[in-house]
Amino acid sequence: MHNIFLILLLIAISNSFDTARELFLKSTINSVAAPHPANIRNVFRFIIKLLQKPKVYLSFLCSICSLFVYLFVLSKVDLNFAFSLDSMHYIFIAVTAKIFLKEKVGLKRWVGTGFVVLGIILVTLS
Amino acid sequence: MFKKKLTVKILLFLILTDILETFIQFCFKKSAVSATGLTVTSLGDTFVFAKTVISSPFLWVGICSVLVIFVIWSTILSKIDLSVAVPVASFSYILVPLTSIIFLHEKISGLRWLGIFCILIGIIFASLSSKEKIHQETDA
Numbered sequence: 001m002h003n004i005f006l007i008l009l010l011i012a013i014s015n016s017f018d019t020a021r022e023l024f025l026k027s028t029i030n031s032v033a034a035p036h037p038a039n040i041r042n043v044f045r046f047i048i049k050l051l052q053k054p055k056v057y058l059s060f061l062c063s064i065c066s067l068f069v070y071l072f073v074l075s076k077v078d079l080n081f082a083f084s085l086d087s088m089h090y091i092f093i094a095v096t097a098k099i100f101l102k103e104k105v106g107l108k109r110w111v112g113t114g115f116v117v118l119g120i121i122l123v124t125l126s
Numbered sequence: 127m128f129k130k131k132l133t134v135k136i137l138l139f140l141i142l143t144d145i146l147e148t149f150i151q152f153c154f155k156k157s158a159v160s161a162t163g164l165t166v167t168s169l170g171d172t173f174v175f176a177k178t179v180i181s182s183p184f185l186w187v188g189i190c191s192v193l194v195i196f197v198i199w200s201t202i203l204s205k206i207d208l209s210v211a212v213p214v215a216s217f218s219y220i221l222v223p224l225t226s227i228i229f230l231h232e233k234i235s236g237l238r239w240l241g242i243f244c245i246l247i248g249i250i251f252a253s254l255s256s257k258e259k260i261h262q263e264t265d266a
Binding site: 038068070071072073074075076078079080081083084087090094106107108109111112113114115116117118119120121122123124125126 | 151152154155157158159161162164166175176179185204219222223225226227230232234235237238240241242243244245246247248249250251252253254255
């Protein structure tokens with residue numbers, strides 16, 4: 001087994017890329033009017049508009065970076081360990097969505113996020 | 127437009143996303159196994175690692191499945207509330223460890239299962255709160 005802290009750090013990096021991707025995507029989608037009514041033609045126009053925003057390409061880049069770091073982690077540890085810890089992005093996204101997107105995070109969601117934290121600690125200790 | 131009722135058809139699609147997600151993770155693991163022996167200490171090693179995993183067909187099967195799951199998931203979310211869809215879809219957190227045991231011969235301790243269940247409870251809890259905003263929209 002490789003150094004567990006290094007693996008944790010790498011999973012955290014992979015999840016940070018995931019989080020950045022979600023934030024880029026959400027802030028881009030927020031900046032474009034939602035397709036209304038949601039028929040195929042309007043959705044297609046919506047996607048074309050999104051593809052004109054540079055942030056969308058940043059989010060693609062983040063996806064690729066995240067995938068490669070994750071694959072590297074998978075080459076070193078068991079799948080069940082890596083996949084369980086991959087839920088770290090639930091914590092990151094809850095915190096960053098509140099800070100950067102000014103979203104409201106309710107009590108239920110914080111309780112849920114707390115359970116995810118607890119689960120990650122237990123999986124790491126096992 | 128948001129519905130709360132889980133129909134059999136939507137449930138089947140949700141189970142399909144669970145199975146696909148598990149399949150994706152399995153493919154990624156298989157593609158990474160080919161690079162297990164590699165140590166990455168320099169930038170050059172990073173490229174060697176990337177080249178090794180890219181040349182694995184498992185990676186491409188996995189990436190194609192990601193695109194398929196994206197389409198299915200988007201369709202599901204246009205039919206049903208996120209707070210209903212996420213709990214069903216997060217059963218991949220149990221399916222993936224089961225697949226690891228059966229097909230990859232990994233071992234999972236009781237403590238790890240406990241951790242996995244905590245994560246699952248957390249995700250379900252977090253998703254239940256997603257209906258707050260949607261309800262205001264439908265009530266209006």
